Amino acid sequence: MRRLRPIISIGLPLLLWEFTSRMGWINNFLFPPPLAIAQAIWLQVGPYGNPPYAVLFHVLRSMVRILAGIGLALAIGCIVGLLIGLTRWGNAIFKPVISIIVPVPTLAWTPVLLLIFGIDDRTTITVVFIAASLTIIYNVVAGAEMLSARVFWVVRSMGASPWQIFYKLIIPGIFPYLITGLKLGVGFAWRALIAAEMLAASSYGLGFMIFDATQYLSMDIILGGMLLIALMGYLLEHVILGRVEARTTGRWGVQVER
Amino acid sequence: MPNAAELRKKPAPKLGHPSRRFRKAAGVVQFLAPVLGMLVFWEFLVRGGMLNGEIISAPSLIAARALVLISGAQDYILFQHIWRSLYRALGAFVLAVALAVPLGFWLGLSQKAYDWLSPPLSLLLPLPAVAWTPIFLVILGHGDITIVLVCFLGAVFPVLYSTIQGVQAIPRHSIWVLRSMGANPREVFFKVLVPASLPALLTGFKLGLAHSWRTLVAAEMLAALSRGLGFMIFAARQYLDVHTMLMGIVILAALGFMFEHLLLGVVEQVTVRRWYGSSRERA
Numbered sequence: 001m002r003r004l005r006p007i008i009s010i011g012l013p014l015l016l017w018e019f020t021s022r023m024g025w026i027n028n029f030l031f032p033p034p035l036a037i038a039q040a041i042w043l044q045v046g047p048y049g050n051p052p053y054a055v056l057f058h059v060l061r062s063m064v065r066i067l068a069g070i071g072l073a074l075a076i077g078c079i080v081g082l083l084i085g086l087t088r089w090g091n092a093i094f095k096p097v098i099s100i101i102v103p104v105p106t107l108a109w110t111p112v113l114l115l116i117f118g119i120d121d122r123t124t125i126t127v128v129f130i131a132a133s134l135t136i137i138y139n140v141v142a143g144a145e146m147l148s149a150r151v152f153w154v155v156r157s158m159g160a161s162p163w164q165i166f167y168k169l170i171i172p173g174i175f176p177y178l179i180t181g182l183k184l185g186v187g188f189a190w191r192a193l194i195a196a197e198m199l200a201a202s203s204y205g206l207g208f209m210i211f212d213a214t215q216y217l218s219m220d221i222i223l224g225g226m227l228l229i230a231l232m233g234y235l236l237e238h239v240i241l242g243r244v245e246a247r248t249t250g251r252w253g254v255q256v257e258r
Numbered sequence: 259m260p261n262a263a264e265l266r267k268k269p270a271p272k273l274g275h276p277s278r279r280f281r282k283a284a285g286v287v288q289f290l291a292p293v294l295g296m297l298v299f300w301e302f303l304v305r306g307g308m309l310n311g312e313i314i315s316a317p318s319l320i321a322a323r324a325l326v327l328i329s330g331a332q333d334y335i336l337f338q339h340i341w342r343s344l345y346r347a348l349g350a351f352v353l354a355v356a357l358a359v360p361l362g363f364w365l366g367l368s369q370k371a372y373d374w375l376s377p378p379l380s381l382l383l384p385l386p387a388v389a390w391t392p393i394f395l396v397i398l399g400h401g402d403i404t405i406v407l408v409c410f411l412g413a414v415f416p417v418l419y420s421t422i423q424g425v426q427a428i429p430r431h432s433i434w435v436l437r438s439m440g441a442n443p444r445e446v447f448f449k450v451l452v453p454a455s456l457p458a459l460l461t462g463f464k465l466g467l468a469h470s471w472r473t474l475v476a477a478e479m480l481a482a483l484s485r486g487l488g489f490m491i492f493a494a495r496q497y498l499d500v501h502t503m504l505m506g507i508v509i510l511a512a513l514g515f516m517f518e519h520l521l522l523g524v525v526e527q528v529t530v531r532r533w534y535g536s537s538r539e540r541a
Contacts, residue, residue: 005373094292112314
């Protein structure tokens, strides 16, 4: 019974929707039946879509953008975060700047970026970068500040070179916080990406797909696209990064304050 | 045990050193100095022609534009934009709280309800709130209602989940003790449930307000008709009006900061810290 419960509590409303929509009791233009939605999306996935393989291209484009943005954010975020957390000059210079940028909603930067880059992949990737890097920096700083000085003194007194200290003390020390920051950052970055794709009106991308569909009032594409967006967000944040988190911090038993 | 953060701080000053207030003021100046330095550097770059002033304008011009928009010459339009944005974000937030808190209490207290309703809710959770905008654009068109609904959806989930967690964390013993002394459900509710869940509720409110505000900016860019900060920033793009765009960003930052620290910080101070702070001291 317990395994059936999620199936029933999700399936029953869907069934109701399908039934009432096909009977015409609810406006079936605004709420097309779920099977019709699935059909429309499936059509767009294959070679008979408009353009061919449309949905695949949209999903791929979004994935490329978010991976590029997150990769950049990881690299730069780690460096800046370590500088802020461990050095006095890094803290003095970077922390005020970051603290001023953080309260700005990420998407407010989109029009400025549109002016600088135009309607280009770089706009969306930069938005993803801003969203993810701020989160990663915040968490890496928290991790770096938590490093124990006593262990550092011990290791140094045993004659460790700076390189060894970096590899064996600092990196493992901040790793749990980095993973948490990465997970949160991916979540924020996905949300920012979808909205940025709607605004930056480029040619492919999940956000663009559902926003473009409003021009043609194709509710089935919109609803199907929303499901895809939710699915991809869940995959990215919980499945992929959840597994990484479970295998690393979960296994090592380090609890991280969120 | 000292950690990197404490090592990074300078050692405490000895006796006879200037007073605490001076140190605090010095701290503020030290915080602002890099920012001011950056602003001056920025101005320099633009005036020197190294940064394209068409695309990234000088801070002085941004400030001048802000003054113009505040003035009566333009019907105080900046205030109209700010007021509209605040109205939408706070309205959506209030609606979200009105729905999420009772729902959260119900789901937190009743295991059965939680088991049944949790799957559909967790299906909707990973969906970014902005993704609801196209649906509402088709059904309701541009305007206030669309934006408020989108922000409502953005704010409702954090508040709901924080409430559920807060209610589920209430120790059952407190409830049993009160009931064994003959309290009726209303007294149990007001004397145990509400105070015990309040810290989690306030955390949820903070998160919900922040989400509502962030979703507001995106939703206004997509769906607003004539007023609102997001709309102002996005519309300025058509006239290549960089001053207004950057000024809008500054205002957004200031308002976001204000929400976070002042508004909810005050509420938290008056309630949670007063009630829980004393018990922490005793322990």
